[in-house]
Amino acid sequence: MPTNYPVYIKKVGPHAWKLCVWVQPRAKKSGIQGMYGDRLKIKVAAPPVDHKANQELVGTIASVLGIKNRDVRVLSGETGRKKDLIIETEKEPCWDRLGDFSA
Template sequence: MSEVTADLPSYIRPCGQCSWRVSVWVQPGAKKEGVTGEYQDSVRVRINAPAVDNKANKALAAFVATRLGLKKRNISIASGHSNRKKVLLVESDVEPRWEGIIPAGA
């Protein structure tokens, strides 16, 4: 485990050599997208897309991938497809840029 991985918040958990699980609390239909803090041991993320026809889930995966410096195909929803609280599976051969989803001051 690298030093970066050892210092991660509790909502980011390694689950294999090249994969991590990230607990996310999603606010769909927000006016402004962004990472806004922590909530219930998850990172809180606001997404513009509405929670209709899987739009918010797709937008969340794209948003998190961009913030981590990865491609959308590296992010999948492991659980919580129809809930605000979700667990994302991040799979990548390189260490993601975790600072992209760690709220300022955390």
């Protein structure tokens, strides 16, 4: 279990982490792009209509981390690009799967 998390990850409970992201909807392809300030930048192919971009964001994060979609939810920023996600799961995700953007 790491004690030093990247700036975009904060432990908020015994089995909960907050992930701070910047989302770019309507991209050609969904995936993690690097950093945007102190947030993890994620592109999603879905448009920001009817929560489609949020649903794809949750699915993308869950897929990359190897966890279930139900373990990820949007905590704040439902309608903006700047979002905070909460990840609640018994076993800590392998954060290295998000990429190394600490430098």
